[in-house]
Amino acid sequence: MAQEMLRCGTAEIDRLVAAGLPYEERSGVRHFDANDLYNLGMYSTTSKTQPELAFRMLFRFAGRPVDDLLRTKNWDFQVHLECPDCAGEAPWRLEEPDIVRFGGNVADVTAPAPGSGSATYTATVTTTGARTPVLSPVLRQLTGEYLAAGYRWQMIPVPMQADYALVHELGATSCIAASLLLAERFRGAGYRAEAKRGWFCGVLGGALDLPHACVEVEDDDGKVKTIDIAKAQLAARLSASTGEFQELCLGSIYNKVIPSTASGNAALAHHECGSRTPVHVRADIRSVR
Structure with missing residues (x-):
């Protein structure tokens, strides 16, 4: 390999x-x-x-005009849950898509019934985009300082990403670690902010599960804005032609992200069987054409 x-x-x-x-x-x-x-x-x-x-x-989409990221898009959303050391039949709890407040919709939901071993959650999820750039000079300054700090984005096990102080001490970053640290800095500046987990859609036709996180922060206009700090950082590595997408990541929403109800350092799913082994979560999210 x-x-x-x-x-x-x-x-x-x-x-x-x-x-x-x-x-x-x-x-x-x-x-x-x-x-x-x-x-x-x-x-x-x-x-x-x-x-x-x-x-x-x-990331080839990041160098294109962002209009396509702002239109309504439908996704065939499936999440497969596996409890490796299952202790018996019990209810499943998934942090479900939390898209309605961003102008989207969740329909045709099939939630897993109590069971053991494994389960599947399915739904049709509609996302959309909107230009809602961050207005606060303080939030923009803190975001800019983070992006300029030179942290190297890396693939990091999800449990380690929750220890965002350690990750950044090593000079590394990831979407979850970056969002947790930036949310902390926003709160330190007096803003209401929280890192939230979700899914980045349309990756290799839906066959690749990418852990994703953003920062949700209340801006000076009283509206909650989404800062997708890791995607802005990764797009900047790609080429200078991604400037429009990088700006979209600073407050706006776009149709390739499905937020969940999970906070930034929380598990996406849990099986109430009593097993201490975390549930394995694998998403399969495909565009509905």
Whole structure:
């Protein structure tokens, strides 16, 4: 997997290991952490690794006019829940799509009945976009300072992202860690703010679950604005042509994001069977044409 993801040979892998790339040996075979490999590929500057190619493909929309991101869009929304160490039949609790307050809609909902092992939640979710840029000079200054700080976006396990102080001490960031820290700074400046989790839609046709988080903050006009700080940061890495999308991320909403009712450091789902092992959540969100 490592050679395929990084598009390199055995000698290059050996050099990475010698330089400190951690691995676990099982039956004489080296096994690497997928996050480590993704982060190596993302910043390799070879322009040929799977993470680099996927990043350019996934964010190609960010360099286009944003009008398409503001129109109404329908999604076939499915979330698969798995309780790995299930202790028996019990109700499921999913932090459901929270889109109505942003002008969207949730219909044809099939919520999971009490059960064991696994379950599925399905719905048709309608999203839309709107230009509602942040007005507060203070909020814009704090956001700009964060973006200019030079934190490196990385793939980080979700439980670690909740420890946002540690993540940023390491010079790294992620959507959840960034949103938690920025929300804290907004509150320190006297604003009502909260990091919220959700889903980033339309990734590889819906077959890739990406944890996502934004900051919701009450602006000087009394309206709640959404700051998608991580997407603004990632778009800035792509090219200078993404300026319009970066500005959209600073207060506005767009149709590729479905917010949930979960706060930034909360689990998206829970099974009330008594198991202490977190529920695995995998989203499959596909555009309805």
